[in-house]
Amino acid sequence: MFQLPDLPFDHAALEPVISRETMHLHHDKHHKTYIDTLNALVAERGMAPDSLEGLIAQAQGDPAQAKLFNNAGQAWNHAFFWEALSPRRQTPEGDLAQAVAKAFGDLAGLKTALVEAGAGHFGSGWVWLAAEGAQLKVVATHDGAPLIVEAGLTPLLVCDLWEHAYYLDHKNDRKGFLGAWFDALPNWSFAEAQYAAATGAGTAWRFPLQGASDPGTAAPSARSV
Ligand SMILES: [Fe+2]
Structure with missing residues (x-):
């Protein structure tokens, strides 16, 4: 089962562009719901995916798996989005x-x-x-x-x-x-x-799999940051 990744910063860290309230709703509710729905769909189908990327590739283009694909995509996209945000102003180098x-x-x-x-x-x-x-x-x-x-x-x-x-x-x-x-x-x-x-140096980000091997974890738990 997939788990809701923790935010890599405090909920209020992106203010004033993104408020604490938005982050609580966006991460704790919207993102969590995508992951909960994804886990329910995976369980319904008796699937045992070893990565979210592999599951997305498997579901892509299959009309029967559209709901699974959309929820898996949103689980992945939001986790990537959090990683690609920083409270510290930066410029590319x-x-x-x-x-x-x-x-x-x-x-x-x-x-x-x-x-x-x-x-x-x-x-x-x-x-x-x-x-x-x-x-x-x-x-x-x-x-x-x-x-x-x-x-x-x-x-x-x-x-x-x-x-x-x-x-x-x-x-x-x-x-x-x-x-x-x-x-x-x-x-x-x-x-x-x-x-x-x-460009060939290192490995691209992948969805974290903490807890994926824990058979006792039936559903992801909510996190607080
Ligand atoms: Fe979103």
């Missing part, structure tokens, strides 16, 4: 900074690309900074679809475009939320490690 300059001119060019892609995305989903080898790209995915189903792309950063991510703090201003997120919250250290993995 080294190889990733060079790749940003090559693909977008400068950091402001990347911000424009991400904000426009996210603000213009119809409905719910996710906007990603991704690497195809050394080449950076901005990509949006719909609803619960994780970028890891996109062949050849490694996610570096992501922002949640679902209204539950920003409505309490930014109302209907998705564009304002995206701009504020980009200015203050990307975990560029994490993105640099992902970029290194995309």
Whole structure:
């Protein structure tokens, strides 16, 4: 069974861009519900997945597994999102900074690309900074679809475009939320490690499997941070 990962920071650490209240709802309720639903679907089917990535790959494209795929994708996407946020303002460095300059001119060019892609995305989903080898790209995915189903792309950063991510703090201003997120919250250290993995050095982030081998854990427990 999969467990709700702890937040890597305090619920209030991302204020004022993302409030404590939003983080409690988003992590403790929304993310937990995706994981609880996923675990129930896995149990119903008698499946014994050894990784969330493998389960997503197995369910992808199978209409009979659409609910499983969507909940598995949302479990993965939110865990990645938390890792790709930082309370400490950062800027990209080294190889990733060079790749940003090559693909977008400068950091402001990347911000424009991400904000426009996210603000213009119809409905719910996710906007990603991704690497195809050394080449950076901005990509949006719909609803619960994780970028890891996109062949050849490694996610570096992501922002949640679902209204539950920003409505309490930014109302209907998705564009304002995206701009504020980009200015203050990307975990560029994490993105640099992902970029290194995309270019052949190291391993890309995977969903944590703590407790996965514990047969006595029938359901994930709520965490408090
Ligand atoms: Fe979300």
